[in-house]
Amino acid sequence: MERVNAWLTYDESDLSEIEKLSEGYKEYLDKGKTEREGTKYIVEMAKKAGYIDLNDAIKENRSLKPGDKLYAVNMAKTVALFNIGKKPLEEGLNILGAHIDSPRLDVKQNPLYESDDLAYLDTHYYGGVKKYQWVTLPMAIHGVVAKADGTLVDIVIGEDDNDPAFVITDILIHLAQNQMAKKASNAVEGEDLDLLIGSRPIKLGENEKKEKDLVTKHLLNILKEKYDIEEEDFISAELEIVPAGKARDCGIDKSMILGYGQDDRVCAYTSLVAMLNVDDVERTTCTLLTDKEEIGSVGATGMQSKFFENVVAEILSLNGEEGDLRLRRCLANSFMLSSDVSAGFDPLYASNFEKKNASFLGRGMVFNKFTGARGKSGSNDSNAEYIGKIRGIMKNNNVNYQTAELGKVDVGGGGTIAYILALYDMQVIDCGVAVLSMHSPWEVTSKADIYEAKKGYEAFLREIQ
Secondary structure (H helix, E strand, C coil), rough: CCCCCCHCCHHHHHHHHHHHHHHHHHHHHHHHHHHHHHHHHHHHHHHHHCEEEEEHHHHCCCCCCCCEEEEEEECCCCCEECCCCCEEEEECEEEEECCCCEEEEEEEEEEEEEEECCCEEEEEEEECCCCHHHHHCEEEEEEEEEEECCCCEEECHHHHHCCCCCCCCCCCCCHHHHHHCCCCCHCHHHCCCCEECCCCCCCCCCCCCCCCCCHHHHHHHHHHHHHCCCCCHHHHHEEEEEECCCCCCECCCCCCCEEECCHHHHHHHHHHHHHHHCCCCCCCEEEEEEECCCHHCCCCCCCCCCHHHHHHHHHHCCCCCCCCCHHHHHHHCCEEECCCCCCECHHHHHHHHCCHECCCCCCCCEEEECCCCCCCCCCCCCCHHHHHHHHHHHHCCCCCEEEECCCCCCCCCEECCCCHHHCCCCEEEECCEEEECCCCCEEEEEEHHHHHHHHHHHHHHCCCC
């Protein structure tokens, strides 16, 4: 059942739409390199499309009607969008769910140190990374510093052409004999992923007492002058180290996109665009964009929190459908696409894939009946009836799609938020976009697959019931 390359099915109108969608997607990648930045961008787009803050609707005790559009934000890192349909919410929602966190390096709470006239920020990697991939690349610092007086300072250093960049150094090849003999998993140790941030000591006056760590003192003076922050403020900071630079077209034919954080922002963006495009709906539609998926969907902003359940309960109440039983019915009667990326077949590493059940760049959106590892451990295994229903929708809307597993059996594995939503007894399947070099600083996707994912998500929101 080999799938056709989607590029071969397009006319000029499709090609124009692909480029328009791709330009918007690249902008989102550039402006949403962290979950906070992504949430801000998403809310701005939602407001432009007529969405209002759920908190405002609650304060006004607003009665909802078909066509009302609401958004809810959880701690600036998770966002949910709702478009109220004509049918009672108790009959269920049509849900798209993706995550907006990505592998990165987080700055520790006591990070600043100096060694031999070089100053560093100590980091702790976040999510599954090949540590050796993160050295000798231009890096940027994104995040916030929460000061003790309640002030929140936004930080972005390394993206503007006039900004400095940062780097994690590596040993030169001439002295790398011991390093090269190690396994790739520990060729670069996690504790060595520290960011080089300065080397110029402050010059003391003749009468000033000699001090240690003069480079650090100079850097702290700069931070105080430019951002009004002090070393103690790192304790309450969330600073993320990410690759510096913009997402770009990839390939002579410009058929692909090269950028950081495409797992899973490629599915988040296409879900968002689909949600904003599908207007008049029978069943209430929802797009849920979450945090912490890369570390198990834990914490107050992860999918395992009660945020989504609480928000749905609030919307039911505003819609005159209050009550725990109605909430349970609403969730159990819902349909969901867990929108997450799939491992794209890479001919350079073909031995890791079972080709008949692999996803290929350019062949459309990808459905994964199950994920997990080894014997499907930790998997949501979607029901055949649900897959059949989705196949019909994709066919009726001329959506190019393919099915896949995450590599050969027993080679590896992975998971998504799908199994968490399935706990509500709703029908869930994983689907998304094939990615090359997943979890690396620079990932690759096909513009055709991005376009097909958007089309597929739109068709799902309109028609699944």
